[in-house]
Every structure is written in structure tokens, then in C-alpha cells.
Amino acid sequence: MKPQQRKVLIVDDSIILGKTLAMFLNKNGYQSDTVSSGEACLHRVENNDIPDLILMDIYLGPGGMNGLETTRRLHVSYDIPVVLHSAYNDRETLRSTQFMTKYGYIYKTPGNEEFVLAHIEMAFKLIERERMFRDLSAHLHHIKEEQNAFLAREIHDDLGQSIAALKMNLTILERAADRAEMQPVISDMRSILDSTITKTRALIHELRPPVLDTSGIIEALRWHLADFRKQFGIDVEFAPGIEELELGPERSLAVFRIVQEALTNVARHSGATHVRVDVRSNSRNFLVVITDNGTGFARQSTANASRGFGILSMTERAERIGGRFRIHSEPGEGTRVTVVMPHPRHHLPLEVESPQLELLSEAVEREQ
CATH class of the missing domain: 3.30.565.10 (Histidine kinase-like ATPase, C-terminal domain)
Structure with a gap:
């Protein structure tokens, strides 16, 4: 994905700072826009105007939703990366952001646009690696399930038929064996065979439960x-x-x-x-x-x-x-x-x- 295709939404109650940063990001190839409240951010997303990344101020003025609550609500229903951006760097603020986002926290200072740009680019690199990991994981899961289905069919068709034939032969042997001393041996063979059948069925169900398809x-x-x-x-x-x-x-x-x-x-x-x-x-x-x-x-x-x-x-x-x-x-x-x-x-x-x-x-x- 090229930088100019990436949409960055800046959520900042300071309209001047937000617009200044948006202009800087736009000059560097991003499609950037601003809103000044958490409510406006949620409204955009809920109306399907979904950015690739949100730069979220923590304190968004009195009376409204702050950046942390906005981020929490976003993450309930949407998988949108959020980078937190705030002029506060006290211990309590840092602690409250610790589990809120994995894409980092930027200390807001005048003139640090280059640092913000570098952080956003690092965040997009992380996003791309996560996407590659998810795709690889999905591919591996798909391969595993295909292998499971194949093995279940092979066990059912080949081994299942062999066991069924063996059980029939054992029944014939049981009827033909007159000598009393052979009966315990045959009984033991039947017990082993029944156990094998049970384990084979369990293995087939573990690999791919037939009842799911039927x-x-x-x-x-x-x-x-x-x-x-x-x-x-x-x-x-x-x-x-x-x-x-x-x-x-x-x-x-x-x-x-x-x-x-x-x-x-x-x-x-x-x-x-x-x-x-x-x-x-x-x-x-x-x-x-x-x-x-x-x-x-x-x-x-x-x-x-x-x-x-x-x-x-x-x-x-x-x-x-x-x-x-x-x-x-x-x-x-x-x-x-x-x-x-x-x-x-x-x-x-x-x-x-x-x-x-x-x-x-x-x-x-x-x-x-």
C-alpha cells in the first residue's frame, strides 16, 4: 500500500494544531483529515468513513468523551490502529495508556511533526507485518484443516475397510474354533480389535468430525x-x-x-x-x-x-x-x-x- 493511499484521521480538540499536522502529513503523501471530538470520530467510523490509522489526542476538552474512552469504544467493534498523542506525560497518563493500544504513545510538543511522521510510518510497518502474520496464520490453518480432512477420509476408507474385513474374519474364526484353549486368544483378539475401532473413530472425529458436514x-x-x-x-x-x-x-x-x-x-x-x-x-x-x-x-x-x-x-x-x-x-x-x-x-x-x-x-x- 503506497503512503498516499493511507488515510490518517487526527482527533484533536485544538483545531489549529490538528490542521497544521494534517497539512504536514498530506505533504508527505498521506490523506489526512481532522475532527475535534471523540463523538465526531465515532460518527465518521460508524458512517463507514474508516481511516487506516487514527492519531488520537487523550484530552479532548471538557464535557465530551476523552481519547481513551473513544479508543475503547472503537476497539469493541472496529480493528482500527490508534496512536495516542498527548501533551501529558505524567505517570498516571502513561499507566492508563499501557493496555489501550499497541501502536504507541507520542508526547505532543510544538514542532515535532517529523517525529510524529516517523512514528506513524513505524506504526504502518507494524500493521503490515501483522497483516502478513494473519495471512500466513490463516493459510497454515487452512492447510492443516485440509490435511485433517484428507487423513480422516483415508483412515475411514482404507483402514476402516481393513478393520471391517478383519472383524468379519475374526467372527468366522470364532465359529470355526472348537478347541477351548483357543477361545481366550480369540476373545483377546476381539478386545484389541474393538479398542482399535474405538480409537480409529475417535481419531477420525478429532481430525474432522463427519457430523459437522452431515x-x-x-x-x-x-x-x-x-x-x-x-x-x-x-x-x-x-x-x-x-x-x-x-x-x-x-x-x-x-x-x-x-x-x-x-x-x-x-x-x-x-x-x-x-x-x-x-x-x-x-x-x-x-x-x-x-x-x-x-x-x-x-x-x-x-x-x-x-x-x-x-x-x-x-x-x-x-x-x-x-x-x-x-x-x-x-x-x-x-x-x-x-x-x-x-x-x-x-x-x-x-x-x-x-x-x-x-x-x-x-x-x-x-x-x-
Whole structure:
């Protein structure tokens, strides 16, 4: 992407400073404009005037929304990079910006336009590398799922037929063997064969659950939850608010894998005795909520590497289908995982804080 194609929106209550900086950025190949309030920034974005990067002043004058609150609201529904820009550099200000944006904080001083330009260019380099990483990650996930599907078919078609033939031959041998001493050997062979069949079926389902393709996402989740209960002895409650929904192959697989990963985390880390999975849908959103009564954890300290990678994987899968992944957990209070995505029948942008979605979420909470 060439610099002149990149749109930078400056949010600054000082109209003179904002316009001056916009003129400087425009001279250096950017398409830059200014607004003087957080409300005006949100209005632009909500009306589909979406910049490639926002340079956000923290203090935006009395009576209105400040830059931190504006950034928080933006990041709920939009993936727009924000660079914070402020004349305040006290410890409290720096602390409040620490987890707000990964694209940095610029101390606002007169005449530092060159520094701002350099920072913006560095931010765009980071954005480009993140895009490349996401594309690579999506490609690797796609290859992995294709390999899984191929292996599942091969195991089912080739190994499955061989095992079936072996079982038939064993039945014939059982009937033909008159000597009593052969019966324990045959019985042992049958036990090994039955165990192999069970493990083969489990492997096929792990690689690519056939029920996902034949019966849809609701039945696939129902099957997986029953298997999870049997495997780990954890009580599972499934509350699908819909009978079935055609999500399409990519979305169905992503939702299934997210629930699968969330339940794996429950089994490995939570110490939970009960887990509930809710599925809801309305005209705009599709919602999945996984709640457990486990030990919980401090969200900032994902010290356990496997849990950290699991959360990253679930986040990436949700974003790849146009959705959002959220996790809420506190020590001693269990964990709540929420996945929301646009309804597949409507080509509408995701509204994570929409009234409709709040009603869905409240309905789930009332039932728990």
C-alpha cells in the first residue's frame, strides 16, 4: 500500500494544531483529515468513513468523551490502529495508556511533526507485518484443516475397510474354533480389535468430525459435548436456542474449533465440575457462550503457555470469520468465553455493543 493511499484521521480538540499536522502529513503523501471530538470520530467510523490509522489526542476538552474512552469504544467493534498523542506525560497518563493500544504513545510538543511522521510510518510497518502474520496464520490453518480432512477420509476408507474385513474374519474364526484353549486368544483378539475401532473413530472425529458436514453445527456441538462429558467426567449442559443454522463450511468449522479449544482449556486448567454452552441467534448476530464454574484466572497473567496459545488461536479463528472473541475470568469466579459473529444470512457489519446483542447476552445470563 503506497503512503498516499493511507488515510490518517487526527482527533484533536485544538483545531489549529490538528490542521497544521494534517497539512504536514498530506505533504508527505498521506490523506489526512481532522475532527475535534471523540463523538465526531465515532460518527465518521460508524458512517463507514474508516481511516487506516487514527492519531488520537487523550484530552479532548471538557464535557465530551476523552481519547481513551473513544479508543475503547472503537476497539469493541472496529480493528482500527490508534496512536495516542498527548501533551501529558505524567505517570498516571502513561499507566492508563499501557493496555489501550499497541501502536504507541507520542508526547505532543510544538514542532515535532517529523517525529510524529516517523512514528506513524513505524506504526504502518507494524500493521503490515501483522497483516502478513494473519495471512500466513490463516493459510497454515487452512492447510492443516485440509490435511485433517484428507487423513480422516483415508483412515475411514482404507483402514476402516481393513478393520471391517478383519472383524468379519475374526467372527468366522470364532465359529470355526472348537478347541477351548483357543477361545481366550480369540476373545483377546476381539478386545484389541474393538479398542482399535474405538480409537480409529475417535481419531477420525478429532481430525474432522463427519457430523459437522452431515448434520450441521448444532448436532456437531451436541456430539462433541457428549464425548467431552464421557472423556473427562465433567458435567456438561448444552442450551441451543435454535434447532439448526446453516453457517457454511468455514464458519461452522471455526465455531466448532473454538468451542473445542475452550473445552480443552476447561479440562486442562479450570478444575471445573460444570460447563454450559449456549448458542443464540437473531436477525443480526450469532452468539456462542461457554461458561464454567472453575477456578478462573487473572486475564492479564496468561502465564500458562498452552492456555495463552489457546486464547490466541480462538481469537484468530473468530476474527477470520468476521467475528469477535471475548473472555472474562477472575480468580475463584470461573471463566466465560463469548464468540459473536455476523448472522450468515445478512451482509451487515458486526455490532458487538448493539441493543440486539445485549438482549441475547442477557437472555443467556438469565437462563444460567
